[in-house]
Amino acid sequence: MDSVKEDFYMMVSKECQVPIEPIKRYCEILKDSAAGKLNTKQREAIDEIHYNAARLEQLIHDIVDVQKLNSNRMEFKKDEFKVDEFMLSIIDTCSPMMTEKNIEFVNTNSNKSAITSDKSRLKQVFYNLVQNAVDFVPQEGGKIEIGSNNEGNSIQFYVQDNGIGISEKRKESIFKKFYQVDLSFKRKYGGTGFGLVICKGIVENLDGKIWFESKEGEGTTFYFTIPK
Ligand SMILES: Nc1ncnc2c1ncn2[C@@H]1O[C@H](COP(=O)(O)OP(=O)(O)OP(=O)(O)O)[C@@H](O)[C@H]1O
Ligand SMILES: [Mg+2]
Incomplete structure (x- = not known):
């Protein structure tokens, strides 16, 4: 059924x-x-x-x-690619999102490592995380930084913003289906609450982990690690 x-x-x-x-x-x-x-x-x-x-x-x-x-029917296609070139492609794809709020978009990455994973699905994860960051940074002075670090046999990627942050009370719920921190946000920011559910599903299917650190009023950093 x-x-x-x-x-x-x-x-x-x-x-x-x-x-x-x-x-x-x-x-x-x-x-x-x-x-x-x-x-x-x-x-x-x-x-x-x-x-x-x-x-x-x-x-x-x-x-x-x-x-x-x-239903475990998402297909994943793994290929080897260079992390620094991948990060540049993220900057290219996400830059148009920065114009309306005039956000400073920084790529700190010079990671020469190679990784074998699903590039287009990882790009989708970045796109979702950057889109959230864009939604929640202030109208003036918004800053979003993306980067990566080597962590043993994995690469740790991150998306950091100086946005509104996520309160302690709400931290445990944001990866839940259709969750949005506050219904009044829904009207202001749009969206359905699918984004992080999809990110978590993709990352875990690629044998990785996703989590975040956030301070209300200061900003949020989402991290995800993917095996090399
Ligand atoms: N960078 C962030 N800063 C502050 N809050 C965030 C951030 N990222 C996510 N959130 C909170 O987590 C909720 C869930 O995010 P998620 O991406 O799953 O849904 P959405 O962005 O509301 O909708 P969709 O991604 O489907 O368009 C958001 O509504 C927001 O309240
Ligand atoms: Mg989203």
């Missing part, structure tokens, strides 16, 4: 992705002025449609990933 339910979720999620593609494509066509020049109001409307279509797409991907993790 459970597997029928899982197949149903997968099928519905996949079908939901189909109409998002043309919505995004037509937004891009309109934004390129391929269908005529847009005035400011029209451009703002298209940007809003595009942004929300992308959010919906992200949500559907997250639902599919949570389902895959629940």
Whole structure:
């Protein structure tokens, strides 16, 4: 019965992705002025449609990933890659997220090690952690640092922010499904609470560990270790 339910979720999620593609494509066509020049109001409307279509797409991907993790059906593809090049690719992917709040984004990494793991899934973990950091740093003076250290036979990665932090009371709950610290945050920051569940699932499937240290009002650092 459970597997029928899982197949149903997968099928519905996949079908939901189909109409998002043309919505995004037509937004891009309109934004390129391929269908005529847009005035400011029209451009703002298209940007809003595009942004929300992308959010919906992200949500559907997250639902599919949570389902895959629940049923042990997420596939992992391990290849050898260099840590420093990987970190540069994270900077490339995440930099556009920094512009709106003008966040200082630092990569302290010069790690020459190689690692054999699933690069694209690790990138997904970084992306989720950086996205959270972006959500919770202040509007002015936000800083996010990413890096890695060798820890014996593992690499320890981290994402550090100077955001609002996580209170003692709430620390034990944040890896729980759909958990968001406060429902009023939900309106302010959006999101569904899937992000950290997915991060934990991916890291543990790659034989690693994920945890965090946080002080309310000072900031948060998420760490995850992955075997080399
Ligand atoms: N860097 C951080 N600083 C402060 N709080 C955080 C941080 N990262 C996570 N949290 C808290 O943990 C909660 C769960 O995070 P998670 O990424 O799972 O969900 P979300 O970001 O709310 O939604 P989603 O990731 O699905 O868009 C967040 O809502 C937030 O309250
Ligand atoms: Mg998140």
